[in-house]
Amino acid sequence: MASKKIHAIYTDDDLLLQAVKQTRAANYHISEVFTPFPVHGLDHAVGLAPTRIAITAFIYGLIGLGVAVAMMNYMMIDDWPQNIGGKPSFTYYQNMPAFIPIMFELTVFFAAHLMVVTFYMRSKIWPFKKAENPDVRTTDDHFLMEVDVENHDVEKLTKFLYDTGASEISLIQNEQDH
Amino acid sequence: MSSHYEAPIREPLVLGEKSYHDISVDVGAPVLGKASKSWWIVFTIALVAFLWGLGCIIYTISTGIGVWGLNKTIGWAWDITNFVWWVGIGHAGTLISAVLLLFRQKWRMAVNRSAEAMTIFAVVQAGLFPIIHMGRPWLAYWVLPIPNQFGSLWVNFNSPLLWDVFAISTYLSVSLVFWWTGLLPDFAMIRDRTTSPFQKKIYGILSFGWSGRVKDWQRFEEVSLVLAGLATPLVLSVHTIVSFDFATSVVPGWHSTIYPPYFVAGAIFSGFAMVQTLLIIMRKVSNLEAYITVLHIEYMNKVILLTGGIVTVAYITEYFIGWYSGVPYENYTYLSFGAATGPYWWAFWALIICNLIVPLTLWVKKLRRNIVWTFIVALIINIGMWFERFDIIVIDLSKDRLTSSWTMFQPTFVDIGTFMGTIGFFFVLFLLYARTFPVIAQAEVKTILKSSGESFKRLRAEHGDDHSHTQTVEAYPADAGPAANVEDKHFDSPFDSTQDDVENNEVDFEAHRGKIDNLLSGVGTFDPEMQTQDDLKRINGVGPVMEMKLHQLGIFTFEQVSRMTDREYDLLDEIISDFPGRAKRDDWAGQALILKNNN
Numbered sequence A: 001m002a003s004k005k006i007h008a009i010y011t012d013d014d015l016l017l018q019a020v021k022q023t024r025a026a027n028y029h030i031s032e033v034f035t036p037f038p039v040h041g042l043d044h045a046v047g048l049a050p051t052r053i054a055i056t057a058f059i060y061g062l063i064g065l066g067v068a069v070a071m072m073n074y075m076m077i078d079d080w081p082q083n084i085g086g087k088p089s090f091t092y093y094q095n096m097p098a099f100i101p102i103m104f105e106l107t108v109f110f111a112a113h114l115m116v117v118t119f120y121m122r123s124k125i126w127p128f129k130k131a132e133n134p135d136v137r138t139t140d141d142h143f144l145m146e147v148d149v150e151n152h153d154v155e156k157l158t159k160f161l162y163d164t165g166a167s168e169i170s171l172i173q174n175e176q177d178h
Numbered sequence B: 001m002s003s004h005y006e007a008p009i010r011e012p013l014v015l016g017e018k019s020y021h022d023i024s025v026d027v028g029a030p031v032l033g034k035a036s037k038s039w040w041i042v043f044t045i046a047l048v049a050f051l052w053g054l055g056c057i058i059y060t061i062s063t064g065i066g067v068w069g070l071n072k073t074i075g076w077a078w079d080i081t082n083f084v085w086w087v088g089i090g091h092a093g094t095l096i097s098a099v100l101l102l103f104r105q106k107w108r109m110a111v112n113r114s115a116e117a118m119t120i121f122a123v124v125q126a127g128l129f130p131i132i133h134m135g136r137p138w139l140a141y142w143v144l145p146i147p148n149q150f151g152s153l154w155v156n157f158n159s160p161l162l163w164d165v166f167a168i169s170t171y172l173s174v175s176l177v178f179w180w181t182g183l184l185p186d187f188a189m190i191r192d193r194t195t196s197p198f199q200k201k202i203y204g205i206l207s208f209g210w211s212g213r214v215k216d217w218q219r220f221e222e223v224s225l226v227l228a229g230l231a232t233p234l235v236l237s238v239h240t241i242v243s244f245d246f247a248t249s250v251v252p253g254w255h256s257t258i259y260p261p262y263f264v265a266g267a268i269f270s271g272f273a274m275v276q277t278l279l280i281i282m283r284k285v286s287n288l289e290a291y292i293t294v295l296h297i298e299y300m301n302k303v304i305l306l307t308g309g310i311v312t313v314a315y316i317t318e319y320f321i322g323w324y325s326g327v328p329y330e331n332y333t334y335l336s337f338g339a340a341t342g343p344y345w346w347a348f349w350a351l352i353i354c355n356l357i358v359p360l361t362l363w364v365k366k367l368r369r370n371i372v373w374t375f376i377v378a379l380i381i382n383i384g385m386w387f388e389r390f391d392i393i394v395i396d397l398s399k400d401r402l403t404s405s406w407t408m409f410q411p412t413f414v415d416i417g418t419f420m421g422t423i424g425f426f427f428v429l430f431l432l433y434a435r436t437f438p439v440i441a442q443a444e445v446k447t448i449l450k451s452s453g454e455s456f457k458r459l460r461a462e463h464g465d466d467h468s469h470t471q472t473v474e475a476y477p478a479d480a481g482p483a484a485n486v487e488d489k490h491f492d493s494p495f496d497s498t499q500d501d502v503e504n505n506e507v508d509f510e511a512h513r514g515k516i517d518n519l520l521s522g523v524g525t526f527d528p529e530m531q532t533q534d535d536l537k538r539i540n541g542v543g544p545v546m547e548m549k550l551h552q553l554g555i556f557t558f559e560q561v562s563r564m565t566d567r568e569y570d571l572l573d574e575i576i577s578d579f580p581g582r583a584k585r586d587d588w589a590g591q592a593l594i595l596k597n598n599n
Helices: A013-025 A042-046 A053-079 A092-122 A154-162 B020-032 B037-063 B078-089 B092-101 B110-134 B138-144 B160-193 B197-206 B214-247 B261-285 B296-324 B327-331 B337-341 B343-361 B371-398 B415-435 B440-450 B454-463 B508-525 B546-551 B558-562 B566-575 B589-599
Strands: A004-010 A029-034 A142-146 A168-173
Touching: A004 A013, A004 A154, A013 A029, A013 A042, A013 A142, A013 A154, A029 A042, A029 B214, A042 B214, A053 A092, A053 B214, A053 B327, A092 B160, A092 B214, A154 A168, A154 B566, B020 B160, B020 B415, B020 B440, B037 B110, B037 B337, B037 B415, B078 B110, B078 B214, B078 B261, B078 B371, B078 B415, B092 B110, B092 B214, B092 B261, B110 B138, B110 B261, B110 B296, B110 B415, B110 B440, B160 B197, B160 B214, B160 B440, B197 B327, B214 B261, B261 B296, B261 B337, B261 B371, B261 B415, B296 B327, B296 B343, B337 B343, B343 B371, B440 B454, B508 B546, B508 B566
Parallel strands: none
Antiparallel strands: A004 A142, A004 A168, A029 A142
């Protein structure tokens, strides 16, 4: 289905937040919102589920810890045990106090980097990716709300968005499906 | 609607009548404008120092470490001193962006970007020294746990020097991604503001195609928070591990359980001193006084006071316990009566005066808020913290257990040149950064504008805390569609002075004929044959409407605006009565002068 969308541009974050709430209350579907900075409470107002990225970070941290333990156990205990300064090298457990700094560092290393990579992949941002904000002013001081027309009356919807305080309203015809 | 209330007793963090657009303009200006003469002069000096240092490094590597002043007693000296000094400086950035984020300190937003840049550049300098010290830097990969031709002889995970490898590389790389992730929306702002196709391409790549979707922002905030949670223990671990290089040894003065917390406090102490040094200059050069205010400087001075206090307690503890133990060796350590009166008395007293006594002046509020004095104190602390590391390393080594091998350290020109070279390299990187990166996290500053901006604070003071914070934006020429945002119908503008109807913008020529001639005689006339007109909208306070009115009066260039004095401001106010006093308050002439010189 060739989808029609309406882009409503607001010039203030409070106005936008109010408009988002009114639009959802009127049962219109907001497909996207572009803002120049994180507007507090907007994700909740739009109805987004909380992000699970912190959970992935925890899992990546555990992986990092596991890698550190496996690596040092193999290198220092199994493969080539050495008596360094009279410290025990028979078991990983006995020699562990000396290994704690690197266990910690690798936990942080894995958690931080893999979480950021996950963020970039999930949000589809990477070098040479083309920006997709429909109006360049949305990285400066304008806020753009994209509303699906669906089977609503365009005139009525435009009038409604007018009354929510939009400063510019434009109808977008999408050629291909999403 | 969310409340923007903030206790009125808190001083504003953003000064002046700033709108969101003003923040974009101010942060984008150093990137989009041209470099000033002073930038080129400082850059050239830094580059020369860097090249000189590079020559010294090449000489060291091609000849051997014998070109340094090391001797049989003192086998570590300036190299490790400089290493620890630079790593320490590299601690303030992550502290500001991570610890202060966890504590929800709003003032971090104006300084975190530059502090993180400083961190990364300082850690790069620090990393150079161990690599040079290896003597054969092309074998630097031997510090990594990779299979090798020696029957897989692994690196020694019991050694604090190897912990350093892991700690510093983790710190550098995590700081880098933390910094870059925060930069994405700001690069996107530059990408969307620039008119040059080349800049558009470059910043398009750097911004990773950031679009600012609501879901992206949700993840962005979560990622920032988790990274801050990870970076906080990380930043504490890094200098802890650096201190292990000394604390796990058996040299008197090094073998000390107090080292980890004391080193961390010292690192933050020196890091904040370097942030002050850099930002006090940058806020001036890049015209960011409205964002990096005296209040920011005072807050940082308070951190310096706290960490300086911790360092002072550590010094006194070391000194007292050394004396109290009655062990004769302790009288040869860097904090002892022996050091204070021995051959290195000057290094001892440099440490005490620079790190203990001079920072005490910051207890006085007047001095803490004095920019010049803060700058001087910051420089003194930088020197003092270099001496701290020099004292720990050289004084402790100079009198070892055999009196026959007691000696002093004499640096060669290579030692000095390499150190100067890293300072040059650091400033080369920082100056390039200041010209090409958005130096303030503008997206974050925009989030605190309504709660901590001066104009909004005044608004609440005058009209009560529940007053509408809705801000109007001067309309751009609309790209498409009808303009629906009629003032007074849909919302009230908080700023009475900007409430004029945009359509009613004709200047009444007949009524002001004499005044216009008078005005033009003061600022000079514009000759379209000889001159080209400037984009007057670049002056803060001049929007499209005001520019049009100025054009109608015959003012087209920065040069004309820069000639305005009080007399011309008054005439302008009489002719265009919309914004009385605005031109003078925003200092259009001063701004135009800067813009003219940058063109």
